[in-house]
Amino acid sequence: MAKIYCFSNHKGGTGKSTTCLNVGAGLANQGNKVLLIDLDPQTNLTVMLGIYDRPKVTLYELLLENEKIEKSIIKISEKLHLVPSSLDLSGAEIEISQQKQRDQLIKKMISPLESRYDYILIDAPPSMSLLTLNGLVAAQKVFIPVQSEFLALNGLAKFIEIIEKIKKLNKELEIGGVIATRYDHRKVLNRGVVDKIRELFGDKFMKTVIRENIALAESVAGGMDIFTYSPKSNGAEDYNLLVNEISKL
């Protein structure tokens, strides 16, 4: 039965999509069957995997045209599959909110697939929206990528509070871990913020810290995960360590 993880943080640009992609690719490289779900109307995860033309069946068709999830699945590789998003989902939240059981849509959609995958990883959009809520209601664990900058702390406590409220809708949900991303040890501010987060979260704070590494930004432009793009880079090294840490949970 699949482990279902959601990568979420309402703060923008904290490395959610980069982390979801590379953790997914890393788990697939270990031999796991992994399904990635791009829950973001911006379609960053979909684009990061090199999919530039709008696929025929995307999350838009699944949420608003009752299409079957199996029809949307793209085989990135034998072990790594993707349910792509679509830019057409921008501004579609009001339409989605008119559906019955509007916070359970993703949970219901993935339930027939749980026996077919070892991991289902969900990439959520920034800001606390109905789509993010769907990702958190569907997940067993939420991983929170946090950028090592001052504003990361602001709102983190609130985000944890919201997760606590969602536990009423989803009793299984727990925090899988808080992941420090885009870390630059030369920046004093970064070190201060990492220490603060470690203090707040104790053993929920992942030991692996992801360093700022230009190869990670370049691999995105190249439409591939970091292990394919630059296996010897710091980015690949860090995400390998993170994959090992997550796979033991």
Add this chain to the structure above:
Amino acid sequence: MAKIYCFSNHKGGTGKSTTCLNVGAGLANQGNKVLLIDLDPQTNLTVMLGIYDRPKVTLYELLLENEKIEKSIIKISEKLHLVPSSLDLSGAEIEISQQKQRDQLIKKMISPLESRYDYILIDAPPSMSLLTLNGLVAAQKVFIPVQSEFLALNGLAKFIEIIEKIKKLNKELEIGGVIATRYDHRKVLNRGVVDKIRELFGDKFMKTVIRENIALAESVAGGMDIFTYSPKSNGAEDYNLLVNEISKL
């Protein structure tokens, strides 16, 4: 009568709040009466101005408890005022969407203030939400801070498409400018993306490019604008040039 500008981009972490803050502070330094409106439940703009304790009257009370906007205004300085946001707005979008004329709420709210300010600057949240829509319906011009990285291009065209649709709800709306932010000339990727954006937007692409500058991240942690924090920094120099460019529009 106030010039009403919204700083918006559904991509996260592109410098919307940093830009709204420093353009506002810069225009106020020129002698303009400036009102900043923090439309983001994450409250980053509010925190950037050093407001850490939740004020009694915030955007939450204005949108959901019918409170008067004048009661929420905080005088940061004689010329620079703020309508603060609150973390309580996280997850409040569904409640807000049940209000009558739910996309006109901000427009109506600020209309009594238009004669009292030279500029009203709205900081919008990431992702295409009802709050973002309110900011775009209230604005005369939208400024789009864009980070000089590959994913910036993805979705930018869609965002422009959405702005075109919103012109049906708000005939006045036009693009004030696209602002390249967090630019690092050593990164080849950055240079390529800036050239692409310049090509796509022609004279809508602001001449001033905001460089990546550690003082900008530090000033945020210090709770003040860049001109107060580090007037001789590259960050202050770049935002000064941007303020001059914007003030001539």
